[in-house]
Amino acid sequence: MRLAEYTDYTLRVLMSCAAQPDGLITIAELAERHGVSKNHLMKIVNDLARQGVLQTTRGRGGGLCLAKPATDIRVGDVVRNSETDFRLAECFDARTNACTLTPSCRLKGVLQGALDAYFKALDGVTLAELVAPPPPRSGGRRSVPIVAAVPVRRPAAKRG
Amino acid sequence: MRLAEYTDYTLRVLMSCAAQPDGLITIAELAERHGVSKNHLMKIVNDLARQGVLQTTRGRGGGLCLAKPATDIRVGDVVRNSETDFRLAECFDARTNACTLTPSCRLKGVLQGALDAYFKALDGVTLAELVAPPPPRSGGRRSVPIVAAVPVRRPAAKRG
Numbered sequence: 610m611r612l613a614e615y616t617d618y619t620l621r622v623l624m625s626c627a628a629q630p631d632g633l634i635t636i637a638e639l640a641e642r643h644g645v646s647k648n649h650l651m652k653i654v655n656d657l658a659r660q661g662v663l664q665t666t667r668g669r670g671g672g673l674c675l676a677k678p679a680t681d682i683r684v685g686d687v688v689r690n691s692e693t694d695f696r697l698a699e700c701f702d703a704r705t706n707a708c709t710l711t712p713s714c715r716l717k718g719v720l721q722g723a724l725d726a727y728f729k730a731l732d733g734v735t736l737a738e739l740v741a742p743p744p745p746r747s748g749g750r751r752s753v754p755i756v757a758a759v760p761v762r763r764p765a766a767k768r769g
Numbered sequence: 770m771r772l773a774e775y776t777d778y779t780l781r782v783l784m785s786c787a788a789q790p791d792g793l794i795t796i797a798e799l800a801e802r803h804g805v806s807k808n809h810l811m812k813i814v815n816d817l818a819r820q821g822v823l824q825t826t827r828g829r830g831g832g833l834c835l836a837k838p839a840t841d842i843r844v845g846d847v848v849r850n851s852e853t854d855f856r857l858a859e860c861f862d863a864r865t866n867a868c869t870l871t872p873s874c875r876l877k878g879v880l881q882g883a884l885d886a887y888f889k890a891l892d893g894v895t896l897a898e899l900v901a902p903p904p905p906r907s908g909g910r911r912s913v914p915i916v917a918a919v920p921v922r923r924p925a926a927k928r929g
Contacts, residue, residue: 611771612880617858624870642869684879698777709802710784715899719844720772723890730883739875 616691618645619653620739623687626663627679627740633672660690675736684739685732697724776851778805779813780899783847786823787839788900793832820850835896844899845892857884 621643625634636654640647654673657663664676675682697720700706708714781803785794796814800807814833817823824836835842857880860866868874 611854612857614859620858620876621868621870624874624876644867694771697772698780699774707804708781710781714784715901716780716784719891719894719899723887726890727883727887730886731879734879739879741875 612688613692613694615653616688618643618649619657619691620684620687622650622653622657622673623662623675623679623682623736624740626673626675627682627736630675630679633666633670633674635672639673656691662687679737679740680735682736683732684734684736685728685730687736688731689728695724697721772848773852773854775813776848778803778809779817779851780844780847782810782813782817782833783822783835783839783842783896784900786833786835787842787896790835790839793826793830793834795832799833816851822847839897839900840895842896843892844894844896845888845890847896848891849888855884857881 622639625639625642636647636650639645639650643650654663654665658665658676661676662682664674666672666674695701698716699708700714700717701720710716782799785799785802796807796810799805799810803810814823814825818825818836821836822842824834826832826834855861858876859868860874860877861880870876
């Protein structure tokens with residue numbers, strides 16, 4: 610019952626972009642910040658660009674930014690599109706299923722219902738809400754907005 | 770986003786036992802039925818016995834049966850006790866977490882909320898409901914109760 614590391618980094622890429630809505634981030638910056646290889650991030654960024662979630666600008670002064678407002682990106686959709694393995698039990702894969710209980714078993718429907726509840730919860734949250742600074746707690750630690758740690762690069766006026 | 774194979778077989782062991790409430794099943798029978806090694810099942814059975822869900826009887830005429838009514842066993846508890854890895858993102862493991870977004874990030878709470886919704890759905894279903902024959906569909910295939918496929922062995926009057 611775990612998410613793929615791929616999904617973890619997919620969410621971090623999007624959150625980093627959402628935290629600086631007026632600037633571009635490079636893959637090199639993301640790689641350094643999250644301690645992950647540029648190749649690994651390249652695949653994630655390409656997938657997100659293909660899904661229409663990220664916009665990439667090549668060349669000097671280029672980088673990544675969200676292709677649509679963070680308020681329009683649901684966390685549920687991000688996880689749904691990133692995860693490839695939803696095999697909760699053998700019977701979820703009809704090609705390899707050999708379980709003798711299948712004909713009258715209700716497990717598959719029950720697990721599917723729980724998975725639906727999982728995604729319904731995530732669909733209720735947007736990327737914008739993930740990076741919004743939490744409300745200040747009286748007497749507690751001061752909240753640090755994510756954007757504070759990020760060097761902002763303004764998009765170049767002309768792009769190659 | 771998948772459950773461990775261990776959980777899949779744990780559920781099958783319990784469902785097989787629930788489907789024949791008046792008889793015992795041996796590990797050898799379960800191994801043959803589900804095409805899995807006896808050693809693998811032995812570990813599952815020992816864990817379930819330690820949790821107080823299964824009762825095992827050794828010796829000739831022995832076998833497995835539920836230690837309590839199937840109506841008292843929640844699917845959510847079975848999955849919760851069987852799964853060992855709930856690492857939905859790096860920040861779920863404080864020992865290894867190095868994510869720079871953590872101080873103001875809301876992802877962990879959001880993913881935890883979705884996981885809670887997942888288990889809430891499973892907690893609403895008992896083992897008894899998993900193996901109950903579905904209501905007959907008019908014009909559809911006749912439902913086959915799981916118990917029909919199972920050779921029943923009555924518990925011996927005296928056990929060694």
